Amino acid sequence: MKKSLGARTLAFPTPTWVVGTYDKEGRPNVMTAAWGGICCSKPPCIGVSLREATYSYGNIVRRKAYTVSIASEEHVRETDYFGIASGRDIDKFSETGLTPVKSDLVDAPYVEEFPLILECRLIDTIKIGLHTRFIGEILDVKADPSILDENGLPDIEKLRPILYSPGNRLYHGVGKCLAKAFSIGKEKPTRS
């Protein structure tokens, strides 16, 4: 018998993606967002949801661009910090010693030390409620060669992204490989 937990944002996994933007003065800022996901294959698009109160919100509206920098586990402290502090008050890059790099494709910076980067051009803005969804077309993905597999694709075990658990608010790493997708399900399913 299932237990009702109420109308809450309890879905798993959610990501911890670091959204990079420039402010009015061209200062780079970053904030961490767990409310995000890929939303279209063609054109390739990714969405992130921000509260209007965030400093990054106005930056995206003005510049119509953002990046998504995906951290490895070793930067869990910085990733959490980026979600706590506000770019209104401080320069999160100089505070952490991480390096902002200007995207050559969109008007936004990314985090040099994070191994996977998506450069996004804003194509749609959907006001939902407390959060607004920014849909960005992915113009390029840039990766550290160290996280790529033998086919030149990102290997999640090398990337080691950080998962966020809503509710109990914990970060987890990635575990073992379970199966090949679009493959294991082709075997005759066994009845439970």
Next chain:
Amino acid sequence: MKKSLGARTLAFPTPTWVVGTYDKEGRPNVMTAAWGGICCSKPPCIGVSLREATYSYGNIVRRKAYTVSIASEEHVRETDYFGIASGRDIDKFSETGLTPVKSDLVDAPYVEEFPLILECRLIDTIKIGLHTRFIGEILDVKADPSILDENGLPDIEKLRPILYSPGNRLYHGVGKCLAKAFSIGKEKPTRS
């Protein structure tokens, strides 16, 4: 030096969420979606992206409702199968022996054997490209008591959801706990 991988949907992690719907005749269907994410805290909303060609697409448009059933690792085979087969051709529930349960809140079924369920009322539909984003307000979350922690919240280590890696198309489990969110970042960040 980062390597350009091109304009592709390479973001990590992505979920493997099973979207439940009823068709015209009231037959329950499920499909697996990795293009999804929480998109608003108030009201609590979750989005899933479907191609118009899927059987579930028309079901959501007609019934204005869907559920998200989140599987544990032991159902990776069924979860993959739900993403390969089409409800146009076969009854995925009877094929796998899993049990459809009618939501008491929305006009959609969920998977009884999966430990976490979100019941969603469609509130917005955004055509992006190949995929259309369906935004659903979460009216309730229902969980098996076995996946809850001592505070009554889902514990990702008990839920053991399946992560999907775009690109190399692999499923992974959840790894170890790294840190408490909104906490570890309050300590003075160390400069890299």
